Amino acid sequence: DFEDYLLADSSWQSMCSSQTIPVAVTTDFTTYIEQRSLELSEQLALVSSLMAEKKLVDVRIENELLIITPLTNAVPKEVDGFSRKVHSLLPRIKLTDLLVEVDSWTQFTKHFTHLHSGEQVSDKVVLLSALLADGINLGLTRMADAT
Structure with missing residues (x-):
């Protein structure tokens, strides 16, 4: 804990x-x-x-x-094929869904409260999408378009 x-x-x-x-x-x-x-x-x-x-x-x-001077790639070319195989085994999920799951373990979003009322956020997906958009420098407009 x-x-x-x-x-x-x-x-x-x-x-x-x-x-x-x-x-x-x-x-x-x-x-x-x-x-x-x-x-x-x-x-x-x-x-x-x-x-x-x-x-x-x-x-x-x-x-x-x-x-x-740029670094040379130290990873052998054979790794690319292996990497694609491993990647194909991973489940396809939305990143916000993963963040919601992690939040269910950590209760991270409980710290995001309304400035004046102190209420917790009602829609965690919207909050996490906004944080994600800001974190990857996508911006809210482009994130809204993507979702």
């Missing part, structure tokens, strides 16, 4: 007040963002020096454009 992995609210509040949250990063945003900015600057300086020394494999700058 997912809830078993969560801290009790009283434990969480105690950790927050005593500033003993057991994570590998600082919980203070300002300190965290300063550390990340410093690390980013250091990494960018390293990449810049490697680029200047032409020590980055398959990476170069030509006509002020960053050129990265």
